[in-house]
Amino acid sequence: GGIAAYKIVDLASALTEAGCEVRVAMTPSAMRFVGPPTFAGVTGRPVLSGMWSADASPEPHVFLGDWAQLILVAPATANVIGRIASGRSDDIVTATLLAARSPVVVAPAMNDAMWAKAAVQENVTVLRKRGITIVEPESGHLASGHEGAGRLAGSAALLDAMVHAARSRYDLAGRRVVVTAGGTREPIDPVRFISNYSSGKMGFALAAAAADRGARVTLVTTANHPQHHGIAVQRVDTAEEMQAELRSQLRGADLLLMAAAVGDFRPAHLADRKIRREETPSLSLELAPIPDLVASLASDPELDGVFRVGFAAEDSELDAKAVE
Ligand SMILES: Cc1cc2nc3c(=O)[nH]c(=O)nc-3n(C[C@H](O)[C@H](O)[C@H](O)COP(=O)(O)O)c2cc1C
Known part of the structure; x- marks a missing residue:
């Protein structure tokens, strides 16, 4: 959950229009920035917002982990990056990542001072070592009013990373x-x-x-x-x-x-x-x-x-x- 969450609405919409089946899972903080109905509206599918909702499948994280051919975590907060690195699974996003069988792309977005911290950089290195693709944030004006590295990478860079991750895993697609x-x-x-x-x-x-x-x-x-x-x-x-x-x-x-x-x-x-x-x-x-x-x-x-x-x-x- 960060301010850049609103940018992912456009991306989810463009992917859906391009023929992809898109499902969105949100952390409780993410839902403070963008309402689930917005993502449900652009993707045409219900949003998974928790592990315990009665109307979703009995194990929603396992369902999503099995179903997804590619997972994008965006905007990835310092918090979620740390939680992925330490193997946590106490919300739908981190639990889905542990249950995932697909390539994972993580696109961090945060304040420049947060991005520069050793704790964050070390967690990012752990993710990279485990085969997760990191889309580096861009430099520029940040929502906090600062200038520096931490802005969510643009949609083209996110798509590029997703296509690359999918192509290298699914090189027999269509065969x-x-x-x-x-x-x-x-x-x-x-x-x-x-x-x-x-x-x-x-x-x-x-x-x-x-x-x-x-x-x-x-x-x-x-x-x-x-x-x-x-x-x-x-x-x-x-x-x-x-x-x-x-x-x-x-x-x-x-x-x-x-x-x-x-x-x-x-x-x-x-x-x-x-x-x-x-x-x-x-x-x-x-x-x-x-x-x-x-x-x-x-x-x-x-x-x-x-x-x-x-x-x-x-x-x-x-x-x-x-x-x-
Ligand atoms: C207005 C506001 C904006 C925030 N923006 C960011 C952000 O861009 N990046 C980030 O890492 N954390 C940001 N945070 C902090 C996260 O929301 C907070 O660490 C939260 O616990 C993240 O939870 P999640 O990773 O489970 O979504 C922001 C908090 C607030 C109140």
């Missing part, structure tokens, strides 16, 4: 990425299958990394792990199901990461009832080859626009087989 994960399962009978040791963790990690970088991600997987925010998951079992799912998902995709371990063989015959121990003194499984999914996708001219990356687990002569 469609398809990832496969896990070992395929080929049924023997209705209750058994053959598979391999693939855990699916590599595919899940790749999908999460692509989503964090702003891609629209579809994960075609046989494995179950906790799902990362914002990934569309398609569950499959067999190599054939994986292939069919990939065919439909790959239309319009930019990148395919094939981290799944697709089986090379499947039972030639599927028993339609459980093979019972009592009726089966010994059992030989006849296996039939599964067409090479990675090879068929790698050589498919219809997928020319899709950059395709294949994975293979080998147990010997790793370099030679990788080159091959």
Whole structure:
């Protein structure tokens, strides 16, 4: 909460007009400078002004931290900068920052003597070291009547910093990425299958990394792990199901990461009832080859626009087989 809060009304309005979804969270002091209805009016969304309001979500800071793709703290007072540096979370702004998963831009604004104090400068250094972008205040005439450094940076500088922070985090924005994960399962009978040791963790990690970088991600997987925010998951079992799912998902995709371990063989015959121990003194499984999914996708001219990356687990002569 500082006098420069009124300038953020214009910025919030311009961002909303430009098509951004904007939500405003205010400290109690900020609300003394600008009324929440002003921000609600220009953004078209309710303002979050506290942690305990009955009509907001049960954990408004977690909601905002999950939702935001970029957070701007402006005007950042000496007080809020100190509270962010010390990890406080006793109001909606600082709690949201702790719950944030997005890049954060902080734009300080204060009296020149406040800005010059070692305490403030040391707190700003802490924020920078933690990866927060600081938009330095400008020099000029201050609301307090003094001349010096402390004026909130202009809207162009704030926007520039926001664009830069967003571009460096979300360098896959607008891209469609398809990832496969896990070992395929080929049924023997209705209750058994053959598979391999693939855990699916590599595919899940790749999908999460692509989503964090702003891609629209579809994960075609046989494995179950906790799902990362914002990934569309398609569950499959067999190599054939994986292939069919990939065919439909790959239309319009930019990148395919094939981290799944697709089986090379499947039972030639599927028993339609459980093979019972009592009726089966010994059992030989006849296996039939599964067409090479990675090879068929790698050589498919219809997928020319899709950059395709294949994975293979080998147990010997790793370099030679990788080159091959
Ligand atoms: C009229 C007035 C103007 C203020 N302007 C600023 C300012 O520009 N920058 C600043 O750091 N503090 C300013 N303050 C002090 C803050 O409002 C105060 O430190 C408050 O506790 C900040 O709370 P917040 O960081 O939770 O918003 C001002 C106080 C008043 C009364």
